[in-house]
Amino acid sequence: MPWVHSTGAPQPLFPAPRRPRSWGAFGQATKHLGPTSVYVVVADPDAHYARTVAAGARIVMPLTDTDYGSRDHIAGDAEGNLWCFGTYAPELPSP
Template sequence: MPGSPVIPGLRYANAPAAIDFLCDAFGFQRHAVYPDEADPTIIHHAQLVFGDGMIMLGSVRDGDAESLITWKTPRELNGVTLCTYLVVPDADAHCLHARNAGAVVVNEPHDNEGYPGRGYEALDPEGNVWSFGTYDPWIDKV
């Protein structure tokens, strides 16, 4: 099976803008995007890839299924709901690119404490925390 079998799923109040941001600032690539035919501001399902990894996302919307699992964005909850880590070859260069594309860097690039590599953390426009670093847990076992 190509890619990772673990695929995080996120909800965004403005999914089209989130897709643009994640691609422009963090380096994701569109794999599949399924907007609503009547209202293209609603994304039913999107798949964005980063190397061998993938995330799925969609628009927050009302409905029976949504209310059963109570999807909320970090802004709605006034807190962090998930932090996703992505391996990058150069944390400092990735951070500079992300910042220049509008990411809010909440933890500047730093050497990891207690294990190898460098990393940083940033927020997307809706408050999701993204962690990027050179530490590759598949290769660099502590």
């Protein structure tokens, strides 16, 4: 399944395999966990979405304006993980 790097260059996506027993204690401790999700901040969500669609990704949520001011879209990979892209980037408080 092709994927689009944030630079715009198509990249192959190699999903991680399910946790095999050979992963020992870690594999046993995480065997019941499901897929995960990742949020990636992008500068131009419209262009990123267009490249994602053109690459043939499975779109879970089309480009959407949220009520908190972000512009996001979500794609799913072959392992069931969610890849969220958008402009939401809260500032951390000063120490």
